[in-house]
Amino acid sequence: MWQGDCILIEDGSSAMLIDAGNPENGPDIVSYIKKLGINRLDFVIATHPHADHIGGMADVINAFDIGKLIMPKVEHTTRTFENLLLTIRNKGLKITAPVPGTEYRLGNTSFTILAPNSSSYKNLNDYSVVVRLTYGSTSFLFTGDAEQTSEKEILAKGYNIKSDVLKVGHHGSKTSTTTRFLDAVSPRYAVMCVGANNQYGHPAPETLSKLAERGIKVYRTDEAGTIIATSDGKSISFNKQPSPVNTSTNTGSTTVSDTKNNQNDTRDDITVYITKTGSKYHREGCSSLRTSSIPISLSEAKQRGYEPCKICKPPQ
Ligand SMILES: [Zn+2]
Ligand SMILES: [Zn+2]
Structure with a gap:
């Protein structure tokens, strides 16, 4: 300490x-x-x-x-x-x-x-x-x-x-x-x-x-x-190795942060579906979506605590 x-x-x-x-x-x-x-x-x-x-x-x-x-x-x-x-x-x-x-x-x-x-x-x-x-x-x-x-x-x-x-x-x-x-x-x-x-x-x-x-x-x-x-x-x-550079704070290497942002963007582009009452998110057309099917971005679904459905196995 x-x-x-x-x-x-x-x-x-x-x-x-x-x-x-x-x-x-x-x-x-x-x-x-x-x-x-x-x-x-x-x-x-x-x-x-x-x-x-x-x-x-x-x-x-x-x-x-x-x-x-x-x-x-x-x-x-x-x-x-x-x-x-x-x-x-x-x-x-x-x-x-x-x-x-x-x-x-x-x-x-x-x-x-x-x-x-x-x-x-x-x-x-x-x-x-x-x-x-x-x-x-x-x-x-x-x-x-x-x-x-x-x-x-x-x-x-x-x-x-x-x-x-x-x-x-x-x-x-x-x-x-x-x-x-x-x-x-x-x-x-x-x-x-x-x-x-x-x-x-x-x-x-x-x-x-x-x-x-x-x-x-x-x-x-x-x-x-x-x-x-x-x-x-x-x-x-x-006599020692330098500390590894933390790229997330390294604004000097713009290529790294750009790639990261792009990745986030693509993740955001993925649309998954939730239901009014369920706690899982699904792929389009999953049998669980018969009563309700609400589109939502993958990142938001995860942020809100939805879990991937075990039947349709949506992207994680
Ligand atoms: Zn001091
Ligand atoms: Zn001091």
Whole structure:
């Protein structure tokens, strides 16, 4: 049921973590990173104080040597957040506020902070630290839960946001991934952190169809589990298969929807017959139609709950 963001970036002996899922994910995240032989995280970014992003962060901070910790300047009155602040203080760590336009190096990779661009927002999600990371000629955009307000500000600043991979904002909700933003990013691949059967209805069908229309390959954690993207500096490969494209929402492939409509039309053209009192529908001339015979389209008969007659076996 849970959903959360947790992104580990590795470049040789350098590593960075963006978010740490929910509180109950902390131990798993720590052991996953340790198994990779990583003891130090050069950068840790807590995009914003929601529990599905900073939940396991206290465990991470306790378990690893931490370089720079980047967090937006915003408070949140939850135990999870207060516990994180306490952990940071106990470890003697300093918090670095994200300053848009700042570039950092991580091994041969570099990343630039693109948001937040305002000091106060109505919506906690818009405080999300957004970073664009480049390695060779490949690029990745990580948006946390940034929503349309932040997307608009990023566009207004004129940053280069064109990226091969987009970590879709706010778990694919329709309040993020505005058309203008998506077209400016123009990704080939989209990764969504979504919980299976999450109570928020993420991702939104609107977001999925926007991605499908543009032929963007979508990788979802609810379907694929842990997704690993590997860049050789020229191209990017994934450890999992992309999500199958749902053609019913894919308005980009008009031929598919046209065929479907035609099929519906032909089904509608089929006329069957019902009687005044019966619960079955029939072919023309069926012996059951002696007392009454009312023409009706096949689709309407089915819609109204009529069943095919067992004697004349009409089309279904
Ligand atoms: Zn979230
Ligand atoms: Zn959030």
